[in-house]
Amino acid sequence: MEGRQRALDLRVRIEKANEEYYLQDRPSLPDAEYDRLLQELCELEKQYPELQSPDSPTQRVGGYVAKEFSKVQHTQPLLSLDNAFQAEDLRDFDARVRSVAPDARYIAELKIDGLTLALTYENGLLIRAATRGDGETGEEITANVKTIASIPLRLKAGPLKLDVRGEGYMPKASFARLNQEREEEGLRVFANPRNAAAGSLRQLDSRETAKRKLDYFAYQVLEAEGQGLKTQEESLRFLGRLGFVVNPEYQVLATIEEVIVYCEKMAQERHQLPYDIDGVVIKVNEAEHQRELGFTSKSPRWAIAYKFPAEQVETVLRDVFVRVGRTGVLTPTAILTPVFVAGSTVSRATLHNEDYIAEKDIRIGDTVLVEKAGDIIPEVIKTIPEKRTGREVLFRMPEHCPECGGAVVREEGEAARRCTGISCPARQREAIIHFASRDAMNIDRLGPAVVQRLLEAELIHDAADLYSLRQEELVQAERLAEKSAAHLLQAIEESKQRGLAPLIFALGIRHAGEKAGKILAKTFGTMEKLQTASLEELQIIPDIGPVMAASIFNFFQQEGTTDFLRRLRQAGVTMQATEARQPQIFAGLSIVVTGVLTRWNRQEAEAMIEERGGKAAGSVSKKTAFVVVGENAGSKLAKAGELGIKVLTEEEFMAMLGAEDGS
Numbered sequence: 001m002e003g004r005q006r007a008l009d010l011r012v013r014i015e016k017a018n019e020e021y022y023l024q025d026r027p028s029l030p031d032a033e034y035d036r037l038l039q040e041l042c043e044l045e046k047q048y049p050e051l052q053s054p055d056s057p058t059q060r061v062g063g064y065v066a067k068e069f070s071k072v073q074h075t076q077p078l079l080s081l082d083n084a085f086q087a088e089d090l091r092d093f094d095a096r097v098r099s100v101a102p103d104a105r106y107i108a109e110l111k112i113d114g115l116t117l118a119l120t121y122e123n124g125l126l127i128r129a130a131t132r133g134d135g136e137t138g139e140e141i142t143a144n145v146k147t148i149a150s151i152p153l154r155l156k157a158g159p160l161k162l163d164v165r166g167e168g169y170m171p172k173a174s175f176a177r178l179n180q181e182r183e184e185e186g187l188r189v190f191a192n193p194r195n196a197a198a199g200s201l202r203q204l205d206s207r208e209t210a211k212r213k214l215d216y217f218a219y220q221v222l223e224a225e226g227q228g229l230k231t232q233e234e235s236l237r238f239l240g241r242l243g244f245v246v247n248p249e250y251q252v253l254a255t256i257e258e259v260i261v262y263c264e265k266m267a268q269e270r271h272q273l274p275y276d277i278d279g280v281v282i283k284v285n286e287a288e289h290q291r292e293l294g295f296t297s298k299s300p301r302w303a304i305a306y307k308f309p310a311e312q313v314e315t316v317l318r319d320v321f322v323r324v325g326r327t328g329v330l331t332p333t334a335i336l337t338p339v340f341v342a343g344s345t346v347s348r349a350t351l352h353n354e355d356y357i358a359e360k361d362i363r364i365g366d367t368v369l370v371e372k373a374g375d376i377i378p379e380v381i382k383t384i385p386e387k388r389t390g391r392e393v394l395f396r397m398p399e400h401c402p403e404c405g406g407a408v409v410r411e412e413g414e415a416a417r418r419c420t421g422i423s424c425p426a427r428q429r430e431a432i433i434h435f436a437s438r439d440a441m442n443i444d445r446l447g448p449a450v451v452q453r454l455l456e457a458e459l460i461h462d463a464a465d466l467y468s469l470r471q472e473e474l475v476q477a478e479r480l481a482e483k484s485a486a487h488l489l490q491a492i493e494e495s496k497q498r499g500l501a502p503l504i505f506a507l508g509i510r511h512a513g514e515k516a517g518k519i520l521a522k523t524f525g526t527m528e529k530l531q532t533a534s535l536e537e538l539q540i541i542p543d544i545g546p547v548m549a550a551s552i553f554n555f556f557q558q559e560g561t562t563d564f565l566r567r568l569r570q571a572g573v574t575m576q577a578t579e580a581r582q583p584q585i586f587a588g589l590s591i592v593v594t595g596v597l598t599r600w601n602r603q604e605a606e607a608m609i610e611e612r613g614g615k616a617a618g619s620v621s622k623k624t625a626f627v628v629v630g631e632n633a634g635s636k637l638a639k640a641g642e643l644g645i646k647v648l649t650e651e652e653f654m655a656m657l658g659a660e661d662g663s
Contacts, residue, residue, distance in 0.1 A: 595629045
């Protein structure tokens, strides 16, 4: 039977896509194609009911539970939503609603493209965070979720017990920065912000999650003792009062035609938002009507998700240009016939690395589909082989650097090729751009174009040369006016006082980012001490792993580094930490804070521990030096008792800090 075989084929493809997305965090199937296949399978099972089975992807509420994380049984099922792809689907949904609740009103909320997170609070404190998993059982990822600043660790007010559902997501700016960093390090890039958020929240080290700058919108109260919330709008306002971030773009609407207008409006405006959305969720606003409408086995009858059509456009890949980054990574870029996509005209798109090109069989001359990953980064999604003419050309990564002719190598375990030329002009250019960037030395007006002109005029050769520039030289540089030259020199002068942490980050040490710069500045206090630090000294610093430690150590062993820092020092660049450094009384100690503190919150207490050289650990072990306990201390206090770990009250901890007044 043709229908049966097609259904089996669809199930295999969809399950493979689910495994790639949920377990591997490496999706190969575009969202639009996944939705099309799933919709086709739904239609086949409606046409041939005998094809339905409990293990069909159409019956699956969510994804998988990874073995690395402990399992959490949800207090109530976290159901998925039926999808609508056009206005007529919404009108059909409205007809079903009106047959039960004729006077129902709707609330339309943006469908944030992220990862569902269920949070549980007891006595006002966050005690557990879990993914949706398969809807019944999720992954317990509390430590990772606590790194998201927009999720309150303590509620402002509210019930003794609260269960909340919301969306963890990666803002577009964070996504762009993360992928740029991964490309520079020769690592595989993420396909889209949702994939990046999922990968970030499934890190086995929450410190890695913290670097990803995730965010969270709360949108559903699963359980709230004694609140009597009568509408979804009341629930959103209630969540806002408790301290959650609620997406402000929701609207309460009376008719389905108003809903359709809202969906069309947001489809046009989504590119201006700082986060990715892939549709609009429409819910019946009144809780009473929701109860009347009820649920199917997999979704509520009172809600539906309107999915935006994917903005993928065809164009021709005319050539491939290879860019060399500051760490020497060679990144292939597609040169396209210009095409309008997601709000702007695109003429270039990233191809990431040679593995990406090979996996998708991308050739020069191909007709390709292009979209913007996260509505930001143009990307070639796939080729259209049936449109090939036979004149297409396979692309090969160069064996020598296109900028300096130096040897190109691909290290084991990396996806990228890297130029080995120390004096490569492209690496120097990108290194200067990084040195001047906002989080580094913050030299205003020194963008890529100005750096390129200064290099071409041979006014600079590296970042240290910036501090010897003169006004008359800058004025002579092409298109650099006298006023602009004065502003640039002022910005360069001001950068001398940026401090040690930004300077360390500005050096562009491989594997050492902005956070590492702060840690190293706090640990050593001066550039001289950091330069002379041994590999062993670097390896014992919390949050500096062996790979990063080796990279830092090797960087400072280079003769070029010594000369570069000498020139910066002669120019008057600050080489010591500007902030007051606390006595390192907890150096090398692992300390746990638990319970409710009265004088500080837990984050403030942990920050004081780290400022004094200690590690604020999340769990009690034999390595724990002592545990600081507040009110309602639970399992961690019991664990300390079992292991014979020293326990300090808040007052005793204050005495150790020498802060009798709590300051």
